Amino acid sequence: MKKVLLLSLGMFALGFDAYIIAGLIPGISETYHKDVSQVGQAVSIFTLFYAISAPLFSSLLAGKPIQKVLLCSMLVFTIANGITALAPTFSILLLSRAIAGVGAGLFSPLAVAASAQLVSSEKKGRALGLTIGGMSIGTVLGVPLGLYISDLFDWKSTIWLLVIIGVIAVLGMLRFLPNFPTTPPPALNERLKMFLDKRVTITVFITFFASIASLGLYTYLSPILEEIAVSSNLTMYLWAWGFGGLFGSLMIGYLIDYFKKPKTLVTIILITLTLSIICIPLMINLPILKYLPFFVWGAMGWACQAPQQHILLSYQPNNGSSTVALNSSVNYLGSAIGATLGGVVLSLEMGAITLVYFAVLSMVFSLCLQFYSMKKGDRG
Structure with a gap:
């Protein structure tokens, strides 16, 4: 189940990222001198690209080894979060949220599919629960933790925490996740x-x-x-x-x-x-x-x-x-x-x-x- 835990960690980062921006809106608004309604679009653009990325890119993933696809999608997600933290303008921040949404949308369905293939049949239920549960735990624990860090430092520190989690997931999958084919979304x-x-x-x-x-x-x-x-x-x-x-x-x-x-x-x-x-x-x-x-x-x-x-x-x-x-x-x-x-x-x-x-x-x-x-x- 160690390999499944790596996928769950990636899903944790996705759940964390999907819901934390709403809590960081006041800080982002102050940084870029934008009103709340404009900053809220950072949430909508992430979820929009999350929704459309898997169906749009699925044909490109046909026959690709799952390790490479998962690694690439998590890497895209992590780099995009790094760009979010460094974004010099609000437009670049929005672009980075779109890219992060693409990475998240590709990773999520493949991680669920992979978790079922990494364990024996009698453990599939637990593997699926652990993987999907990673996203809800990312919301329950990650969002309040992120807000606490934001209060202590600033909103960018919370995004850097996301980057660190993404890097750990990428390195873990690179080291421990086997390379096997799977059905694309x-x-x-x-x-x-x-x-x-x-x-x-x-x-x-x-x-x-x-x-x-x-x-x-x-x-x-x-x-x-x-x-x-x-x-x-x-x-x-x-x-x-x-x-x-x-x-x-x-x-x-x-x-x-x-x-x-x-x-x-x-x-x-x-x-x-x-x-x-x-x-x-x-x-x-x-x-x-x-x-x-x-x-x-x-x-x-x-x-x-x-x-x-x-x-x-x-x-x-x-x-x-x-x-x-x-x-x-x-x-x-x-x-x-x-x-x-x-x-x-x-x-x-x-x-x-x-x-x-x-x-x-x-x-x-x-x-x-x-x-x-x-x-x-x-x-x-």
């Missing part, structure tokens, strides 16, 4: 073919609107707290969100096995996620309880993907990898659009609290599609 045309199945289209759009709400809100958590909270400690709220995400990602597998009705489970998750967002402004100034909506929000956001994947696999059993990969791409695409729309809302000076209302509206769209799916299909 599904090509773009394979993913688009899935839209011909109406059930798949509805399911991925449910994911799309939920991700718009979740990351669009998360990206601008700092200005939201400044506007509506009497005393805002961003790190504590991100701890609550992150621990909720860890709890949700660990528990969802047991809940799927227990309920055996993933559609019903998704409905419950979406309703709970919507209620948690509604409760943010209502509970934000209550002692202790103010962290509860963030914990539930994190738990439901991270828990939603697994039952969605089960549903898609039941729709397309012969194209399972393509449908799951499509859902993953749409999830990150929704995240990018959510962060972009959030920036537009702030640039129009509509108030940060408006982001909560827009997140709820996006969740309503997601729920309407989910109820339509439940009505048209079975309730499993």
Whole structure:
């Protein structure tokens, strides 16, 4: 499992990077003299290129040894983070975030595929859990740690920590990861073919609107707290969100096995996620309880993907990898659009609290599609 741990370390860096920039927005804004809405695009551009890199580059990876592809993608990711820390202008910072997104998007699906091939069949579940769990742990532990380092020094110190983690992962994979072929991520045309199945289209759009709400809100958590909270400690709220995400990602597998009705489970998750967002402004100034909506929000956001994947696999059993990969791409695409729309809302000076209302509206769209799916299909 030592080899799998190296992949998990790489996924840790990806989870860390994907969510830390939102917490660093005030510092980046001050460095480049940009407003919060502009700096928020550093989040959206990373997630956008994360979403599109695997399908766009998959044909170029066909037949390539997995060690080389993983090494190159992690190296690109790490160098891009170095450029982020050194960026003399905001434009170069945005370019570096796009490059980091490409590296992350290539690494993630291949790391998951590789982890299953590095162990015996009876250990595949643990290997997959360890690899995927690396990303959620990167969010839970990495983001608060990164914010603490940023408070002690500056936001660039946090990015340099990411670079160090990336270098360790690259050196570890170079030394210990074997060189073997693997199936590249599904090509773009394979993913688009899935839209011909109406059930798949509805399911991925449910994911799309939920991700718009979740990351669009998360990206601008700092200005939201400044506007509506009497005393805002961003790190504590991100701890609550992150621990909720860890709890949700660990528990969802047991809940799927227990309920055996993933559609019903998704409905419950979406309703709970919507209620948690509604409760943010209502509970934000209550002692202790103010962290509860963030914990539930994190738990439901991270828990939603697994039952969605089960549903898609039941729709397309012969194209399972393509449908799951499509859902993953749409999830990150929704995240990018959510962060972009959030920036537009702030640039129009509509108030940060408006982001909560827009997140709820996006969740309503997601729920309407989910109820339509439940009505048209079975309730499993």
